[in-house]
Amino acid sequence: MKKLLLLFLSSILLISCNQKQEKPIDNNQFSAEEKIDSTKIKTLFNTALTEGKSYEWLRVLTQNIGGRLSGSPEAEKAVIWGEKLMNEVGLDSVWLQPVMVPHWVRGEKEVANYAINGVQKNVPICALGFSIATSKEGVLAEVIEVKSLEEATALGDKMKDKIIFFNRPFDNTLIKTFEAYGGCVDQRVKGASVCGNFGAKGVIVRSMTNAVDDYPHTGTMSYGDLPKEKHIPTAAISSRAANILSDDLKANPNLKFYFKQSCETLPDAPSFNVVGEIKGSETPENVFVVGGHLDSWDLAEGAHDDGTGIVQSLEVAYLFKKNNIKPKNTLRVVFFMNEENGTKGAKKYAELAKLNKENHIGALESDGGGHTPRGFSIDANTVNTKLLQSWKKLLSPYGLHDLDKGGSGADISPLKAENVTLVGYRPDSQRYFDYHHTSTDTFDKVNKRELELGSASMASIIYLMDKYLYNNTPVKP
Template identity: 60%
Template sequence: MKPVFTLIVLLIALISCNNNNTSKSIENKVNKQDSIVVKNFFNTALTNGQSYQWLDYLSNEIGGRLSGSPESAAAILWGEQLMKDLNFDKVWLQDVMVPHWSRGEKEEASFTFNNTKYDVAICALGGSIATPTEGITGEVIEVQSLEEVESLAEKLRGKIVFFNRPFDDTHIQTFKAYGGCVDQRYAGAMTCGKFGAIAAIVRSMTNSIDDYPHTGAMSYGDIAENEKVPTAAISTKAANLLSEKLKENPTLKFYFKQSCSTLPDEPSYNVIGELTGSEFPDEIITVGGHLDSWDLGDGSHDDGAGIVQSMEVLRLFMLNGIKPKHTIRCVLFINEENGLRGGKKYADEAKAKKENHIAALESDSGGFTPRGFTFDTSNENANLFLSWKPLLAPYSLNEIEKGHGGADIGPLKSETISLFGYRPDSQRYFDYHHAATDTFDKVNKRELELGAASMASLVYLLDTYLN
């Protein structure tokens, strides 16, 4: 019996070895194919890309695209026609009612110290009310936080509150620095208005020291109309100067004037195009960014880059002959900057139609050098995504980790969908974010194209492996 037993053991071992070799061979074949596809995406984007040319037109021919503006309407028509020209399987517009805030005339600001007048660079924050037509003048109280405002209470009556908390430059990821002080921009006016302050000015949300004020959304929450005060962003260079002079003369007076207004809501649209899935047409992978931008610059980084990269993802699939298994949908969301109504409408309609979204990717961090992706998903899927690191690492996509997906795709969040945020290098982003400096000349063609290829690679892997 012993020789027979030994023979059986050897046969089992041989079969097992063959099975392992076969399995390994299949794994290697799949990985090799994935590598070829990813490489082809990058080759195509870098030698035959269209994202930079599209961004040139969007930025230089249409310009800043604040919701409700004529430029926003022109951008919607441009995006719809471009998707049709690219021969996506389906292209349509999705109705969205959006807020319409207008900046009005260029803002003015100044203060006088020791008989010297200092002109100050400011810009109204989106959603703010105007000052009186003659402007507003008052003594200034400098604060570092919303909590400090609460502690000062009645001392703020009749004063202009100056929020001057800067970025924490020890954060390597500049989005963390932004998140650490943006509350003063969004909630500063509503917090100090209830204590009788007459206005609020807020240090610009940037780690650069320059004379370009950065706008952005603010809110009055549910405070009474008589508690609403005008609010504006002050450039970081001017903020430092004002803070310095306040230390020498705490009673100096600050003047500013702005003529912004909120108009009735306007009809607008999300622009949507898709490639229909060959095996699972009812399972959707969404990729997109937001079409609207602030009005000071032309919105090239925020978020023109994300828009053109998202459309390029579908084009790269088509040029490389890849028919997706799932439906790949490109969405140009409207009104991310001052309302998020495009993202909310898209999610509401998806739920109403019982659409099955399995993944969504957003590009809204600028058109800089790719670094990776953040994801919000289940632990099971997280392990799958992390397994792609070796495949993506040669393209500098080393940072693949749990985190925020994106504002526009956030309303889609559920237990069954995986949300992703494209993450380029963030060091220069807040030099331009919401400022007049966010213009086409600040975008590097190669960096933009690398980003589009990176996004296409992730969408391909999701389409191939996600159930």
């Protein structure tokens, strides 16, 4: 009987705890103007979490169109989709900005294997963007494992007729996984330019991820100024395969690795940035950009990279319109084309902005996935950096604690200038490189609530930038 009574009381207590109201934001810490801002930000979050559209927009983009590599039919469909959607949201004007983009195609599915004691081991592999194909017969050669470009260079002519295997993993002690990515990605981008110069037959690279799994990660590579006759096929193998190959090489240093791929670079293709805007009510000549990149790699649906950034950027404008927020400055939403393998869309946008003498005063980019919001990175002069950091008490109730000086994003960085404030949206990055550039970057990996929280976070900082930044007179640090 006592046990039943105890169980009953525990249940009542649990229900009481679950029904406890969320602690309200303490507006007493705010000035009169900040109280207005706090209320407005809360409204943006409430709207995103109850009436948000981003998740369903993402469903259509990923499920109906899929991977959108520059120059592909899917990228063309995405442009049509983006223009139509911006018009449906009711932006004041929508247009397409022509741009020529690289057109690399993967071709048939890649194959890789090697034999140990007569037993063949198949290896998950994918070609890297801009790599050439192997011959029709494929490439078969002994393997030399290295950990860095410097170690490869030191081999010199020993690389001739060998396959060079770059196997430097992420530094998993780094909390910010983008820093770990930055510490490894040079081997993917530059490996072929180093090894091709010494007559290597090919390059294989450990996938850029902190996970250990069977999914190879693609990504762009470059031959630099290497003459065409020295170009060699380059591919990534999965992280688990890299570990296994490394162990097998220790026991069988003369093993021969085989891979075959049929990728090809075609002539540049016509495409578009998709641009829409809400005209500023007071100083329309001043422009804020919010955007992400419409293109993605071809292995999956491009959900986190960067479908989430696209739909969040448009939802900023949707949230403004839904809450009758009329920006003082022009708010421009841009779906950039070709971030993944060329940034031609970003360069064209900046080129036309300069040609048309447009006055950009700020930009926000979302290209870090659709996970839980953590904050923003700021690329601005000292005055404006401090201004944005002063908003931490308004933003921190929503988990936006990080307002650090740093980079912004590949697509808005060409707009960089002394008086232009660039901001990168920074969600939690711990899972991002599980999916980045892989066949698993699909719609089902995106959490609806996390996505909507991101939209509201972006709308909030744009609201504050629009209200305060345009009146701010930046000075040189």
